[in-house]
Amino acid sequence: MSTPHTHSKSFALGGQRALMLPAILAFIIDVASKQVASDLLAGRGVMDVAPFLNLRLAYNPGVSFGLFPVATQSQASMLVLATALMTVAITWLGLTAREPWQKVGFGLIVGGAAANVLDRLTDTLVTDFIDVHAFGWHWPTFNMADAAITCGVSLLLMTLLGLPDRRPT
Numbered sequence: 001m002s003t004p005h006t007h008s009k010s011f012a013l014g015g016q017r018a019l020m021l022p023a024i025l026a027f028i029i030d031v032a033s034k035q036v037a038s039d040l041l042a043g044r045g046v047m048d049v050a051p052f053l054n055l056r057l058a059y060n061p062g063v064s065f066g067l068f069p070v071a072t073q074s075q076a077s078m079l080v081l082a083t084a085l086m087t088v089a090i091t092w093l094g095l096t097a098r099e100p101w102q103k104v105g106f107g108l109i110v111g112g113a114a115a116n117v118l119d120r121l122t123d124t125l126v127t128d129f130i131d132v133h134a135f136g137w138h139w140p141t142f143n144m145a146d147a148a149i150t151c152g153v154s155l156l157l158m159t160l161l162g163l164p165d166r167r168p169t
Contacts, residue, residue, distance in 0.1 A: 018103035019094040019110070026111025026148035027118075033144045034119065037129035052134050058141040059125040066140055076124040080117060087113040101159050108152030112145035119145075 041047060041057040048054055062069035063079070070076045087110055094106025119126045128141040 016095060016103070018100045019091075019097070019107040022104050022107030022148075022152075023091075023094075023111035023114070026108050026145065026152075027115045030112060030115035030143060030145040030148065031118065034115075034127040034129070037143075038127060041129060046131070052132060054131040054133065055129050056131040056141055058128045058131075059123075060128050060141075061125055064146065070124070073124070076120065080120045083113060083117050083120070087117060099159055101155060105152040105155035105159065108148040108155065110152075112148035112152065115145040115148075116143075 037055060037057060041055055044057075046054050046056045060066050060069075061071075061076075070079055090106055090113065091110050094103055094110060097103050097106055116126050126143065126145075128143045128146075130143060130147070131141045132139040
C-alpha cells in the first residue's frame with residue numbers, strides 16, 4: 001500500500017541526487033556543447049539553424065549577457081572568485097532545500113555556474129554560441145549553462161508559487 005507523498009521520496013532519488021544529477025548533467029552538456037560549437041563554428045561565422053535561431057561563436061568577457069565586461073586579469077580573477085563563492089552558496093541552499101523540485105532548480109543553477117567558472121578559468125572568457133532572433137532583433141548570445149541557470153531560476157520561482165503541484169490528480 002502506498003502512502004501519500006511516496007512519489008516525492010522516489011523523485012528525490014535517495015537524498016541529494018535531485019540536486020547533484022541536474023548539476024552534473026548541466027555541467028557536462030554545457031562543456032560538451034561549447035566544444036562542439038567551437039569546433040563546428042571555427043572560421044565559419046554564423047550557421048543558420050532555423051528562421052529564429054543561429055549558431056554564432058562569441059566570447060563573453062562579462063557576466064550574464066555581456067554585462068560588466070572585465071578588462072584586466074585581476075578583474076577576471078575577481079569575477080571567477082565571486083562566481084565560485086556564489087556557486088558554493090547556491091550548492092548549500094540546494095543541500096538544505098526540502099522540496100525535490102527546489103533541489104532540481106538549485107542543481108541546474110550550480111551546474112551552469114560551475115561550467116561557466118571552468119570556462120573562465122581556462123581563458124577568462126565564456127564561450128557563447130546560441131543566437132535567438134526575430135524581426136531583426138537578437139537576444140544576447142548565450143550557452144547551455146546560461147539556459148540551465150535560467151531554467152533553474154524559473155523552477156525555483158515556480159516552486160515559490162506552489163508549482164509544480166505535487167498533489168495527486
